Amino acid sequence: MREVREAFRRFWPLTRGDRRWLAVIVTCVVVAALAETASILLFAELTDNALRAGSLSAFWGPAGAWLGVAVLGALVGYLGNSLATWTAERFVLRLRADVFGHVQDLPPHFFQKHRQGDLVERLTGDVEAIEQMVVSGVVGTVSAAFSAVFYACAAFYLRWDLALVTFVLAPLFLLAARRFSGRIREASRDERVADGAITSVVEESLGHVVLTQAYNRHADEARRLDREARAWMRASVRGARLSEMYEQLVEVVETLCVLTVIGLGVWEISAGRMTLGQLLAFAAFVGYLYPPIRSLGQLGLTLTAATAGARRLGEILDARPSVTDPERPVPAWPVHGRLAFHGVSFRYPNAPRDSLHDVSFTAAPGELVLITGPSGAGKSTLSKLLTRFYDPSLGTITLDGVPLPDLGLGFLRENIALLPQETLILNGTIRENIACGRPGASDADIEHAARAAAAHDFVTALPDGYDTPLAPGTAALSGGQLKRLTIARAILRAAPVLVLDEPTAGLDSVAARRIIQPLRHLTSGRTTLLITHDLTLAPDADRILVIDGGRLAETGTHAELVARGGTYARLAGPSPAAVTGADDTLVLRL
Numbered sequence: 001m002r003e004v005r006e007a008f009r010r011f012w013p014l015t016r017g018d019r020r021w022l023a024v025i026v027t028c029v030v031v032a033a034l035a036e037t038a039s040i041l042l043f044a045e046l047t048d049n050a051l052r053a054g055s056l057s058a059f060w061g062p063a064g065a066w067l068g069v070a071v072l073g074a075l076v077g078y079l080g081n082s083l084a085t086w087t088a089e090r091f092v093l094r095l096r097a098d099v100f101g102h103v104q105d106l107p108p109h110f111f112q113k114h115r116q117g118d119l120v121e122r123l124t125g126d127v128e129a130i131e132q133m134v135v136s137g138v139v140g141t142v143s144a145a146f147s148a149v150f151y152a153c154a155a156f157y158l159r160w161d162l163a164l165v166t167f168v169l170a171p172l173f174l175l176a177a178r179r180f181s182g183r184i185r186e187a188s189r190d191e192r193v194a195d196g197a198i199t200s201v202v203e204e205s206l207g208h209v210v211l212t213q214a215y216n217r218h219a220d221e222a223r224r225l226d227r228e229a230r231a232w233m234r235a236s237v238r239g240a241r242l243s244e245m246y247e248q249l250v251e252v253v254e255t256l257c258v259l260t261v262i263g264l265g266v267w268e269i270s271a272g273r274m275t276l277g278q279l280l281a282f283a284a285f286v287g288y289l290y291p292p293i294r295s296l297g298q299l300g301l302t303l304t305a306a307t308a309g310a311r312r313l314g315e316i317l318d319a320r321p322s323v324t325d326p327e328r329p330v331p332a333w334p335v336h337g338r339l340a341f342h343g344v345s346f347r348y349p350n351a352p353r354d355s356l357h358d359v360s361f362t363a364a365p366g367e368l369v370l371i372t373g374p375s376g377a378g379k380s381t382l383s384k385l386l387t388r389f390y391d392p393s394l395g396t397i398t399l400d401g402v403p404l405p406d407l408g409l410g411f412l413r414e415n416i417a418l419l420p421q422e423t424l425i426l427n428g429t430i431r432e433n434i435a436c437g438r439p440g441a442s443d444a445d446i447e448h449a450a451r452a453a454a455a456h457d458f459v460t461a462l463p464d465g466y467d468t469p470l471a472p473g474t475a476a477l478s479g480g481q482l483k484r485l486t487i488a489r490a491i492l493r494a495a496p497v498l499v500l501d502e503p504t505a506g507l508d509s510v511a512a513r514r515i516i517q518p519l520r521h522l523t524s525g526r527t528t529l530l531i532t533h534d535l536t537l538a539p540d541a542d543r544i545l546v547i548d549g550g551r552l553a554e555t556g557t558h559a560e561l562v563a564r565g566g567t568y569a570r571l572a573g574p575s576p577a578a579v580t581g582a583d584d585t586l587v588l589r590l
């Protein structure tokens with residue numbers, strides 16, 4: 001029960017804005033229950049006055065009233081149910097948007113900890129489970145409670161002593177619900193977890209289908225899916241079996257109650273203390289009374305099942321973004337692009353040691369600073385700090401002298417553009433993929449950026465040109481071509497500071513050479529941090545920083561560092577031809 005209360009406290013505020021509709025729905029529900037009650041009383045009147053007496057004149061009055069009540073009941077029933085669905089869906093919409101928005105702000109390590117499929121399940125199945133509790137649950141509870149009260153009052157009005165007997169039996173329903181609720185909740189939680197695991201396996205399998213085929217891993221993948229699918233099947237069958245058991249048990253209890261009433265009624269009629277009309281109406285009330293009582297018990301089960309979803313969603317909502325917008329951000333200004341790291345150290349959450357240690361350097365506006373070093377040295381971590389995926393554990397990073405945490409996140413990311421290591425392609429056309437660098441960019445701007453990125457020619461050679469649809473993992477274009485599209489996207493963004501993380505990674509030497517020119521175009525006139533193992537651009541760089549073991553090991557120009565004969569000279573290799581770097585990454589030298 002405590003969990004239900006907590007879930008309510010957390011999710012009820014999301015009904016704000018729709019509460020008056022909830023009030024209308026509840027009113028409709030109450031009127032519908034009243035109409036139902038009235039129609040049963042009219043049925044009793046008809047039985048006693050018209051049916052048993054065989055009097056047609058006594059028929060018309062109650063018949064007309066019954067029809068009127070039925071039409072009213074149908075109208076409010078329709079209105080209430082339609083409104084309830086609409087409100088419930090709006091709640092789902094809002095909750096999903098909330099969780100989705102929150103997830104988008106979470107730091108990279110959150111996504112390393114949670115499998116994608118599991119997150120998908122939380123954003124779909126769990127969101128719906130909570131709606132079942134918060135909106136449909138509330139409407140259902142109110143509706144069942146009012147109906148039960150009305151039918152109970154009517155039953156008391158007809159025969160209080162018989163009604164009392166009926167109510168004595170009512171706790172049997174609640175007992176049955178209580179017995180089953182814990183086990184049903186467990187089964188429901190297992191089912192959700194298994195659902196998430198299946199989605200994850202399918203997604204991951206589709207993601208690395210090439211690996212599966214190349215390494216003949218079909219059987220392993222099938223086994224993985226089979227394991228999760230069996231866990232899901234077990235949980236789902238167990239859940240269904242428990243619900244069915246509960247249903248059937250309740251049926252038997254209900255039959256027992258109705259038979260008790262009829263038995264007592266027969267006794268009363270035989271003693272002349274009750275009319276047949278009264279008994280039929282009474283039996284009808286009892287018949288009508290049990291479903292709401294039953295659904296109150298059932299609602300208990302829905303609620304407990306939904307708490308499983310609430311807990312899973314709560315885990316996401318409780319995860320905090322690693323950085324937040326300042327309360328009073330420094331007002332925007334035309335950024336020049338002066339960057340400075342002052343004694344920056346950083347340790348990833350839960351990591352045993354620092355990934356960066358006491359790093360200090362500056363980059364003047366328009367400078368090209370190349371950052372290199374062995375694999376795992378901390379180069380990409382620098383880019384994550386610059387774009388504020390994380391804040392340093394020690395030290396500060398400034399842009400034009402202003403510490404990054406004092407800037408609005410939106411402003412910061414408008415001015416510091418990241419070209420990440422992975423070639424990120426969105427589902428959409430080539431035009432849309434480039435345009436996401438600057439939403440609202442004109443076709444001419446997009447084409448201009450594509451030309452600068454040496455992408456225009458191959459794009460226009462495609463049958464659909466800029467309207468060619470792309471999808472993540474698309475095979476229609478080569479890795480180098482896709483990279484050039486992302487460079488076009490970064491060119492379009494026109495940010496004064498650029499962070500390029502391994503722009504030539506994953507490209508062969510020919511493809512890598514092809515993007516050098518677009519890269520030069522992209523970096524000219526902007527403060528650029530070029531993180532790379534590929535030293536093709538090294539002679540162009542104003543300065544080279546060598547990171548080793550999280551520390552700034554060397555700094556200088558290409559010529560200076562080669563002459564020094566340290567880590568850089570080792571990384572750059574002895575020959576001017578293409579050689580293999582310290583970590584087996586292809587290193588190119590001019």
Ligand SMILES: Nc1ncnc2c1ncn2[C@@H]1O[C@H](COP(=O)(O)OP(=O)(O)OP(=O)(O)O)[C@@H](O)[C@H]1O
Nearest residue numbers: 109348349351355374375376377378379380381382
């Ligand atoms: N999310 C994380 N949690 C914990 N440690 C991490 C995380 N990401 C990176 N690290 C660690 O931080 C160190 C620096 O990683 P980083 O990715 O910055 O290296 P890099 O120099 O960019 O390597 P590469 O050249 O291979 O891309 C590594 O030791 C890595 O294991």
